[in-house]
Structure formats: C-alpha cells, structure tokens
Amino acid sequence: MTVRTWVDPVDVHAVADRVEALFRSVFGGTADGVWVAPGRVNLIGEHVDYAGGLVLPFALPYVTTVAVRARDDDQLHCVSTHTEERWHGDLSEVAPGHPPGWAAYVAGVVWALRDSGTVSAGTGFDVAVHSSVPVGSGLSSSAALECAFALAVADLLGLPTDADGRFGLIAACIRAENQIAGASTGGMDQTVAMLAHPGHALLLDCSSGATRLVPIDFASANGRLLVIDTNAPHRLVDGQYGNRRAALEKACAELGVETLRDIDDADAALGSLTAPESVKRVRHVLTEIRRVSEVVELLTQARIADVGNLLTSSHLSLRDDYEVSSVELDSAVDAALEAGAWGARMTGGGFGGSALALVPADRVEAVVERVLRSAARASLPTPQFLSAEPSRSAHRLRPTSCRWSR
Ligand code: GLA
Numbered sequence: 001m002t003v004r005t006w007v008d009p010v011d012v013h014a015v016a017d018r019v020e021a022l023f024r025s026v027f028g029g030t031a032d033g034v035w036v037a038p039g040r041v042n043l044i045g046e047h048v049d050y051a052g053g054l055v056l057p058f059a060l061p062y063v064t065t066v067a068v069r070a071r072d073d074d075q076l077h078c079v080s081t082h083t084e085e086r087w088h089g090d091l092s093e094v095a096p097g098h099p100p101g102w103a104a105y106v107a108g109v110v111w112a113l114r115d116s117g118t119v120s121a122g123t124g125f126d127v128a129v130h131s132s133v134p135v136g137s138g139l140s141s142s143a144a145l146e147c148a149f150a151l152a153v154a155d156l157l158g159l160p161t162d163a164d165g166r167f168g169l170i171a172a173c174i175r176a177e178n179q180i181a182g183a184s185t186g187g188m189d190q191t192v193a194m195l196a197h198p199g200h201a202l203l204l205d206c207s208s209g210a211t212r213l214v215p216i217d218f219a220s221a222n223g224r225l226l227v228i229d230t231n232a233p234h235r236l237v238d239g240q241y242g243n244r245r246a247a248l249e250k251a252c253a254e255l256g257v258e259t260l261r262d263i264d265d266a267d268a269a270l271g272s273l274t275a276p277e278s279v280k281r282v283r284h285v286l287t288e289i290r291r292v293s294e295v296v297e298l299l300t301q302a303r304i305a306d307v308g309n310l311l312t313s314s315h316l317s318l319r320d321d322y323e324v325s326s327v328e329l330d331s332a333v334d335a336a337l338e339a340g341a342w343g344a345r346m347t348g349g350g351f352g353g354s355a356l357a358l359v360p361a362d363r364v365e366a367v368v369e370r371v372l373r374s375a376a377r378a379s380l381p382t383p384q385f386l387s388a389e390p391s392r393s394a395h396r397l398r399p400t401s402c403r404w405s406r
Contacts, residue, residue, distance in 0.1 A: 005368065007229070007386050009061035010132040012036060016065050016397050018081065023067035023128035026079045026086075031067035031128070032156055037147035037394035038063050039133030040140045040192045041227050041356060042347050043201050043216070044314050045292040047322055049186030051248050051285045052207035052259030054292040056214065057188055058390040059196030060227070064131035064144035065397065066106075068152040071124035076110065078103045080129040091124060096179055105145045108176025110153060115175070118168065119157060127152075134386070136233040138353020142181070143189035146173035147394045151194075155396055166194045167209075184242050185349075196393040203296055207261040214296055216390055221304035222361045223342065225388040228371055230328035231381035232352035240351055244324065248285065251278045260285045284321035288314060308343025308358045315345035315355075324350030331374045332357075332383055339363060339370035356388065 016034045023031045038059035045055030077088040080102065087103035094111040098104075106127055113119040127149060133141040150169040154161050161169075173190040177183050191211070192202045200213040218225050252259060255269055263269045266286045273279045291310045298306050315333050319325040325333075329346040336344040336357035344357035359367050368385055375383050 004384055005372070007062075007134065007384050009387055009389075012063055012065075012397065015063060015130055015132050016067075019065040019067045019128050019130035020398075022079065022081055022130060023069075023126070026128060027069065027077065027126045029069070031126075032069045033152065033396055034065055034067045034398040035148045035152040035155070035394065036063045036065045036397050037144040037151065037193045038196060038391050039144050040189055040196070041354070041388055042188065043225075043356070044288070044295050044311060044345070045188075046288060046314060046318055046345075046347065046350075047244060047324060048285050048288050048292075049188040049204070049206045050184075050245050052261035053285060053289040055188045055204050055206060056201045056292055056295060057192040057196075057204075058201040058216065058388075059192055059393060060133070060139060061387060061389050061391040062131075062133040062139065064129065064133055064141060064148050066145070066148045066152055067128045068149065068156065069126045070156045071126060072122070073124050074121055075124040076103075076107055077124075077126045078106050078129070079127070082129070082131065082135060092121065094180060097182060098180075102142075102145070104181040105142050105176060106149050108180030109146055109150045109172055111180055112172035112175035113150075113153060116168075116172065118159065118172070119153065123157065125153070125156075134229055134384075136353075137229040137231075138348030138350070139227070139229070139386075140189040140193065140348070142177065142183070143173065143193050146176050147190055147193040151394045151396065163195070170194050184245055192393075194394050196391065198392055199390050201299075201390060203292075207259060214299055216299055217302075218304055218358065219361075220302065223304045224359050224361050224364055226336075226357045226359055226364065226367065227347075227386040227388045228332045228336070228355045228357060229384045229386060230326075230332055230352060230354065230375070231383055232326060232328040240324070241349055244281065244322065247278065247281045251282050254278065261289070280321040280323075284317045287317055304358070305342045305360070308341065311343035311345045311356070311358055312337065318346055318350060326350065326352050327378070328352060328375070328380050328383075329355050331378055331380055332371050335370040335374035336367050339367040341367055354386075
C-alpha cells in the first residue's frame with residue numbers, strides 16, 4: 001500500500017469545483033453560492049477554552065466547502081463527498097441527538113439561529129459538502145463545516161457577517177455542536193475558523209471573549225511548524241472530553257470560583273483541593289494558561305526557537321496531569337524531539353488526532369523520518385504531515401460579489 005507522507009493543501013477552487021459538481025449531481029441546477037471555512041491547529045492553550053483560559057490557534061490552509069441553495073420550505077437536505085450517509089428532514093424536528101451523525105453540525109446551526117430568534121421558520125437549504133481538512137484528525141473539520149454553513153445562511157438571509165455578526169454566528173455554531181451534535185467542546189475552534197487572519201495566530205481570551213491577532217513567522221527564524229496527523233482517529237463525542245470538563249466544574253465548585261481563570265493564587269488553590277486527580281487537572285489548566293502568555297511574549301520578541309520548550313512543557317502537562325495524550329501522540333512528540341525539534345506537543349482534544357512540532361528548517365526531513373520510523377517500530381498507524389501556514393478565516397468563495405436578501 002502506498003502511504004501518503006505529505007498532505008498538500010488542495011487549491012481552494014479545486015475543492016469548490018468538486019462541491020459544486022456534487023451539488024449539481026444530487027440536487028440538480030446550481031447552488032446559490034459556495035462558502036469555505038478552514039480547519040485549525042492550536043499552537044498552545046490546550047483544554048483551557050472551557051475553563052475561561054487563553055488559547056492561541058490559527059487557521060490551516062485546509063478547508064471545508066459548502067455549496068448551498070435556499071429553499072422555500074422547512075426542509076434540509078445534506079450530502080457529502082466523504083460518506084454515503086445523507087440526511088434530509090424537517091428543520092422543526094431538529095433536537096439534541098437528531099439528526100444523528102455529521103448532519104447534526106449543519107442542522108444544528110439553523111436550529112440555534114432559529115432558537116435565538118435570528119432566523120424564522122420558512123427557509124430550508126440544500127447543502128453539499130466537500131472538505132480537504134482530514135476528518136477525525138483533531139483539526140476541527142466539524143467546526144469548519146459549521147462555520148462555512150453558518151456564513152452561507154447569514155449571506156443568504158441577509159444577516160450581518162462583519163466582526164459583530166460573526167460573533168453571533170460563532171455562538172450559533174457552538175450551540176449546534178454542544179446541544180445538537182452532543183460534543184461539549186469549548187468554542188476555540190469556531191472562533192478561529194471565523195476570525196483567523198493569514199500570517200497570524202488568534203489570541204482568544206475565553207473569559208472575556210477578547211481577541212487579538214499575533215503575527216507568527218516561523219520562517220524568519222529558519223523554523224517550520226509541522227502538523228503530524230497520527231492517523232489514530234480522535235473522537236470528541238465520547239466520554240473522555242466531557243469527563244475532563246466535568247472534573248474542572250467539580251474543582252471550581254470546591255474552590256468557590258466560577259472558572260479557573262478567577263484564581264489568583266495557584267499554589268493556595270492547588271493546596272486546598274482534596275482529590276489528587278483534581279490537583280492534576282487544575283494544575284494543567286493553570287500552568288497552561290501561563291504558558292500561553294509566555295509564548296505570546298516570545299513571539300512578540302521574535303524568539304521563535306524559545307517557544308519550543310513551552311510547547312514541550314505543554315505536552316508533558318497534557319500527558320501527565322490532564323491525561324489526554326495517547327501512545328501515538330507520545331510517539332510522534334518523542335521522535336520529533338529526538339530528531340532535533342525545538343519543541344513538540346499534542347494539539348487539539350487529544351486521545352489520538354494530531355501533534356505539532358516546531359523544527360529548525362534543516363531538521364525537517366530528519367524529524368519526518370524519525371516520526372515515521374518510531375510509529376512503524378511500535379506498529380502504530382503511519383502518520384502523515386500537513387503544512388501549517390496561518391491562513392484565512394471563513395468566507396464566501398462564489399459568487400465573489402453578490403447580496404441576497406430574502
Ligand atoms: C477540541 C475542542 C476545543 C478545545 C480543544 C482542546 O478541539 O473542540 O473546544 O477544548 O479540544 O483544547
């Protein structure tokens with residue numbers, strides 16, 4: 001079997017052509033437009049978004065596209081190039097757990113916009129989906145789908161899509177994922193998919209909602225950020241993610257704070273927790289938030305190589321204190337460090353999915369080779385590598401200029 005080592009970003013217009021072709025073949029006629037949203041990688045700030053922490057993700061040059069046509073009834077029809085599993089149904093019947101599977105990410109967006117009174121009944125949608133974001137790799141293909149579709153709905157119904165409008169859409173996407181798809185995720189992924197900027201990471205304060213673009217230029221220091229997809233599927237709709245979230249809520253109740261961000265004295269807080277497991281979980285969150293600020297400071301001073309140590313500390317904390325790593329992720333991180341990476345860590349929700357490595361340009365081949373060898377030696381799935389160029393947020397691709405108002 002041939003193994004694909006590098007997954008090159010597909011030209012966005014090629015992805016759009018494919019989704020339009022699918023749309024025509026299934027629904028007939030043409031779509032009203034094509035919208036696109038990126039997958040993301042989180043540089044640092046892991047498992048802290050739902051704790052009111054700081055996160056520093058950026059958009060990847062891998063995108064999910066949707067071709068959408070509005071309908072004059074309450075029906076939603078969804079089809080994707082990635083699965084035979086199609087869904088169509090009445091939007092008034094969307095509820096937690098219904099529809100099941102991937103269509104929940106689409107249906108949930110309309111449900112949330114209707115529930116908040118932003119959109120009224122009487123408009124449905126035909127939706128075709130095609131994505132170049134690897135699915136199940138912890139690179140937020142589901143948030144990309146929600147955001148591309150939310151932007152389509154906004155455009156087609158004449159809702160604002162400026163920065164303020166986007167915050168409303170982000171909230172709808174988060175509710176779709178939490179309440180309809182049943183994944184209790186924190187909101188980082190939807191926010192970066194909607195607000196990212198090329199050449200920048202997005203510093204998001206999940207307590208205040210404030211955002212700031214932080215320039216990142218690894219090449220200026222002869223560095224390169226590799227995304228390593230371990231090919232070990234990562235699942236958010238299972239219990240582990242929710243367990244971690246629940247553990248933090250319990251710790252907050254014990255500490256008498258609303259979120260861990262409200263803690264001023266970390267040592268006192270850790271000393272007052274009774275269960276050793278709570279101490280570990282909270283320690284991860286408090287130290288990780290501090291690491292995000294330190295990374296931002298180093299980036300501001302263009303001290304790229306120094307960021308590496310903080311990435312590696314983040315991994316150790318996620319592995320040992322938060323316990324969300326996996327043998328595949330540890331293998332990739334250890335191998336990257338052995339081969340000369342400045343730093344490496346798992347990224348995203350964990351339990352499989354992807355890692356990242358900050359590597360001096362002249363060590364890239366050695367790192368790739370060592371990561372592959374280490375996986376093969378342990379009989380793990382063969383990892384693949386992705387480009388990590390900080391890219392654009394969700395936007396309408398076709399038509400390029402047009403306004404709808406229904
Ligand atoms: C997933 C979730 C995010 C975030 C990360 C961990 O990607 O969707 O909200 O919690 O895990 O940092």
